[in-house]
Amino acid sequence: MSSNKKTITIKAFRFNAETDYLPYYKKYEMEVGKDELILDLLNRIKWEHDGSFSYRRSCRHGICGACGIKVNGKAVLSCKQNAMELVEMFGDELVFEPQSQKRAVKDMIIDKGDFWEKHAAVKPYLEADVDPHPTTENIMSKAQVANLLDADYCIQCGSCHYACPVIEINEDYLGPAAFAAAYRFTADGRDNAGKERLEITAELGSGVWDCVKCFECAEACPKDVNPIQKITRLHNMQFEQGVAERNVATKHAEGFVRSIKKFGYLDEQDIVLYSEGLGVVKHLSEALKMIKAGKVHPFDFAKKKMPKSKNLDEIKKLIEISQKNEL
Amino acid sequence: MSQLKYALYTGCTARESTPELLSSTMAVANKLGIELVLLDEASCCGASHLQDFDDFLALVLNARNICYAEKLGLDMVTICNTCQLNSAMTKERLDSDPELKAKVNEKLAEVGLEYKGTSRVRHFQYVLIEDYGLDKIKENVQVPLSHFNIAPFYGCHNIRPSELHHEVNGGENPYVPTSLDNLIEALEGNSVDYESKNKCCGFHVDLQAPKTSNALSGTALLDAIDNNADLMVTPCPLCQLNMDLKQDSAGKQLGRDIELPVLHLPQMIALALGCTAEEIGLKYNVTKATDLM
Numbered sequence: 001m002s003s004n005k006k007t008i009t010i011k012a013f014r015f016n017a018e019t020d021y022l023p024y025y026k027k028y029e030m031e032v033g034k035d036e037l038i039l040d041l042l043n044r045i046k047w048e049h050d051g052s053f054s055y056r057r058s059c060r061h062g063i064c065g066a067c068g069i070k071v072n073g074k075a076v077l078s079c080k081q082n083a084m085e086l087v088e089m090f091g092d093e094l095v096f097e098p099q100s101q102k103r104a105v106k107d108m109i110i111d112k113g114d115f116w117e118k119h120a121a122v123k124p125y126l127e128a129d130v131d132p133h134p135t136t137e138n139i140m141s142k143a144q145v146a147n148l149l150d151a152d153y154c155i156q157c158g159s160c161h162y163a164c165p166v167i168e169i170n171e172d173y174l175g176p177a178a179f180a181a182a183y184r185f186t187a188d189g190r191d192n193a194g195k196e197r198l199e200i201t202a203e204l205g206s207g208v209w210d211c212v213k214c215f216e217c218a219e220a221c222p223k224d225v226n227p228i229q230k231i232t233r234l235h236n237m238q239f240e241q242g243v244a245e246r247n248v249a250t251k252h253a254e255g256f257v258r259s260i261k262k263f264g265y266l267d268e269q270d271i272v273l274y275s276e277g278l279g280v281v282k283h284l285s286e287a288l289k290m291i292k293a294g295k296v297h298p299f300d301f302a303k304k305k306m307p308k309s310k311n312l313d314e315i316k317k318l319i320e321i322s323q324k325n326e327l
Numbered sequence: 328m329s330q331l332k333y334a335l336y337t338g339c340t341a342r343e344s345t346p347e348l349l350s351s352t353m354a355v356a357n358k359l360g361i362e363l364v365l366l367d368e369a370s371c372c373g374a375s376h377l378q379d380f381d382d383f384l385a386l387v388l389n390a391r392n393i394c395y396a397e398k399l400g401l402d403m404v405t406i407c408n409t410c411q412l413n414s415a416m417t418k419e420r421l422d423s424d425p426e427l428k429a430k431v432n433e434k435l436a437e438v439g440l441e442y443k444g445t446s447r448v449r450h451f452q453y454v455l456i457e458d459y460g461l462d463k464i465k466e467n468v469q470v471p472l473s474h475f476n477i478a479p480f481y482g483c484h485n486i487r488p489s490e491l492h493h494e495v496n497g498g499e500n501p502y503v504p505t506s507l508d509n510l511i512e513a514l515e516g517n518s519v520d521y522e523s524k525n526k527c528c529g530f531h532v533d534l535q536a537p538k539t540s541n542a543l544s545g546t547a548l549l550d551a552i553d554n555n556a557d558l559m560v561t562p563c564p565l566c567q568l569n570m571d572l573k574q575d576s577a578g579k580q581l582g583r584d585i586e587l588p589v590l591h592l593p594q595m596i597a598l599a600l601g602c603t604a605e606e607i608g609l610k611y612n613v614t615k616a617t618d619l620m
Contacts, residue, residue, distance in 0.1 A: 073522075074502045089503060165527050169542045210536045212543065213375050214527035215487035219501055226488075235379035249535040253380035256373055260388065264370040266339040275534055282537075286572055293613045295344040307342040310368040314438040318387050322434045325381040 004034045008087055010041060012053070013097040015104045023104065025095075026050075032083050039067055039078035042096070042108070055108035062222065065157035069108050070097045075159035075220035099162035114167075115158050118174045122182035122200055127193035144189045151184035151230055153223040160227050163220035165212060172206040176217035176227035179208055183230035186237065198243040201234050208234050209249035239325035246327060251275040254327040261319055264309020269296060331458055333404040334396035334446070335363040336414065339371050340564040341406055347608025348564050351593035352406050352451060354606035358597075359459060359467060363404065368395045372413040374565075375531060386427075387434050389417035394435065396446040403448045406593070408563035412484035412491075414448045419491055449495045450485055452562040452592055456506055457497055461513040469601035472516035475558060475619075477595065478551035478587075479507035479518055480570065481525050482563035501525060507560070507592070514599035521554040523547035530569040538580065544570050545577030548585050558619065562592040571613045588616035 007029060015023035028049050032041065039057055046053045056066040060079045067078035072090040086094055096108065103110040160176040161167055167175050174182075182201050186194040201207040208231050217227040235253070238244040252275040259267040273280050290296045297303035309315060341349040356363045369392040371377070373385040393414060396403035405411040421428040422444045432441055455464065486492060486501040493499075499506055504525050508518040529543030548570055551559050561567050571589040578585035589612065590598075597607045598619065609616040 072502065089500060165543060166532075166539055169539050170536070204535055210532055210539060212527050212529055212539065213531045214483040216483075216527070218488045232378060232382065236382050239380060247535075250380075252534050253376045256371065256377040256380065257384070260371050260377070265342060266371040266374065268339065268343050272534070285575070289572060289613050290344060293611050295346075295611055295613070309370050311438075314368075314391070314440070315370050315388065317438055318391060318434055319384065321437055322384045322387040323381055324383055327380070 005031050006084065006087060006092070007031050009093045010045065011093060011095045012045060012107070013095075013101065013104070014053075014107055016107075017105050023101065032087065034082075034084050036083045037079055038069070038071060038076055038081045038083055038086070038096075041083055041094075042067075042069075042078055054106040063155055065155035068099050068157040068159045068162075068222075070099055070162075071095065073097075075099065075163045075222075077157055077159065077222040080222050099158055100168075110162075112158055114171075115156070115161050115175075115177065118161075118178045119156065119181055121174060122178045122185075122197055123193050124178075124181040124185060126185060126188060126191050128190045129192070138190065140189060147187050147189075148184055149187070149229060149233070150223075150225060151180050151187070154180050154184070154225050155223060157222065159220040159222055160217035160225075163216045165214060165216065166210055170205070170210060173210050174201065174206050176211075176231065179211075179234060180225050180227040180230045183233055187233070194237075195241060195243060198234065198238050198241060202238050202243055202245070204247060204249060208238075236325065239327060244327055248275050248277075248279065250327055257319060257323065261316055263306045264312050264315050265307055267306055269298065330360060330362055331454075332362040332364070332401060333449075333454065334366050334399050334401040336366050336369050336392060336396070336403050336405050336410060338405065338407040338410040338564070339374075340568065345564045345568065345591065345611065347594060347611040348406060348567075348591045350606050350608050351591060351597040351602070354602040355455075355593045355596045355600060358600045358602060359455075359464070361454075361459065364399060364401065366392065366395050366403070368392075372407075372410045374409050375413060378413065383430075385413070386417055386420065387431055389414055390421060390431050390442040391435060391438075391440060393418060393446055393448065394440045394442050396448075397443055401446060402454075403446050404451050404454055405448065406451050406562075407565065408450065408482040408484035409565055411448065411450045415491055415495065418444065418448050447495060450562060452485065452506065452510070453496045455596075456510060461509060464510070464596070465513045465515075468514055468599045470599055472511070472514045472595070472599050475516050476519050476555050477511045477516040478521060478554070478556035478559040479504075479511060479524050480528070480547065480551075480559050480561040480566055480589075481507055482561055482566045483527050485562060486525060507562070510592075511560070511595075514596065516595075516599075519551060519554050519556045521550045521556070523550040528566040528569045530565045533569060533573075537576070540569065541573060541577040541580045544573055545581040545583075545585060548574065548577065548587050548589075549581065549583060552585065552587055556587060558588040558590055558595075558616070560590045560592055560595045564591060567591050574614055586614060588612060588614050588619060590616060590619075 511518040529540030533540040574585040
């Protein structure tokens with residue numbers, strides 16, 4: 001029978017931006033009970049081992065979004081996450097780290113300025129003509145609320161934002177939390193700024209087209225907001241509302257229809273040519289490598305022949321009667 | 328045990344730029360006595376890009392693919408993580424939303440098809456592990472891979488979102504996946520433990536954000552190399568293409584030389600089962616891999 005208590009080692013990231021040149025890790029051994037939360041362990045490091053250990057916490061009810069950290073690389077909300085569950089997942093050594101090491105200020109505390117700046121950039125509020133002296137309540141229908149797809153559950157904890165690999169690489173990228181907020185207000189029937197938000201999130205380099213589709217955000221969210229689902233919705237809404245401009249990313253998405261109509265399969269060479277236009281020259285060295293390995297045969301018409309799905313007529317017909325969007 | 332039989336959804340790459348994926352898959356199935364019926368009627372899954380353009384159209388086309396597996400009364404087996412994601416996500420959305428299912432079936436009825444939800448959608452990797460079994464795979468090893476350090480690269484769309492995949496991937500934990508490591512060990516290879524094994528390769532933004540794509544693929548490849556990998560293996564042909572083909576550009580961006588053979592999962596298994604060079608198709612790998620035989 002498994003015991004209700006277990007002795008574990010916590011390896012905690014320690015850093016004070018004011019005094020330390022480099023971060024370091026410090027180990028704390030403690031007995032953990034089956035009902036203890038990660039927040040309890042953070043408190044015990046501070047109360048029982050080192051009063052200078054620093055972390056953010058406030059509500060203790062999973063709603064203020066202050067206590068997000070990473071444990072063995074997994075984003076957690078400390079006050080919601082059972083500790084033993086993570087011991088079962090990762091073993092007897094738990095590694096506590098801030099959400100972003102490069103933004104660390106003191107121990108678990110980070111400078112979340114980039115998060116708030118990007119969140120604010122998508123106009124995360126209703127822009128509506130509000131009657132200052134209403135005589136009745138402005139009630140949303142059940143269908144309108146359902147259409148928010150729980151995006152309104154976001155508590156801005158930053159779990160998804162700092163779990164996103166693109167945030168680490170591209171400092172312009174707005175990130176999954178900002179996109180979920182953009183969707184939340186754009187999908188709101190009372191709002192008037194949808195088009196503006198769609199334009200903001202359609203920008204190449206900072207918008208939704210730079211999402212790598214890794215689903216780290218969906219996995220990281222402690223409130224099941226599923227940010228990538230909202231990212232897909234924003235993509236679709238750009239086409240539905242005529243905001244999408246023709247560029248390499250939108251042509252890449254739309255170009256699939258062109259191939260599937262002809263072959264059922266994706267024409268891998270055509271999609272690159274079609275999406276890139278003249279920009280295709282930058283793929284030359286890779287194209288040559290593929291030719292050399294015998295993967296593609298642009299000059300051998302017999303071998304170049306595209307495979308075709310059986311019953312291609314069905315596919316064509318289904319595209320004809322199901323396609324809703326245009327570029 | 329009655330013979331294992333599945334409907335194979337090849338996806339596009341296996342029929343085009345990665346013929347070695349299809350030939351090695353068929354060779355492995357043949358060696359192990361697994362019957363794979365090719366779903367020649369199937370179309371592209373949309374690769375998560377068609378979904379961005381027209382989500383409903385992508386649902387209809389993916390549902391049609393699954394219909395053909397249902398007609399055969401077989402589970403659908405995929406050999407690409409992104410095909411797996413889009414097929415499984417279609418299934419999950421239709422099975423959990425009768426209204427949406429009715430809307431999709433209204434379209435399918437026009438071509439005489441109906442999506443019922445009777446076939447499961449599973450990746451070949453997990454079929455081998457769960458249905459065939461690692462012990463039996465081990466019994467079939469003719470060329471042990473004991474002299475190779477092999478870095479498993481899991482690929483996002485087999486492990487995330489975990490809720491979607493759990494029923495068909497043995498409950499793989501996306502933060503500590505183990506199945507590929509176990510498979511490598513069953514072939515007597517040495518699995519390499521490295522941080523990037525469950526990370527993203529960046530394939531999906533390669534056209535519009537090559538810098539992001541190169542940073543992700545390059546980091547993972549270097550992580551594997553720094554942990555003494557002789558080769559990398561992945562169940563996803565999109566990961567494979569990105570990691571195999573882009574080593575020069577990723578290395579240039581990150582300021583280091585990168586050279587690491589990247590194999591499709593069935594290629595690695597086929598090596599250990601003693602399949603022929605033609606079947607394994609190492610000549611199609613861009614980063615030289617023919618020396619592995």
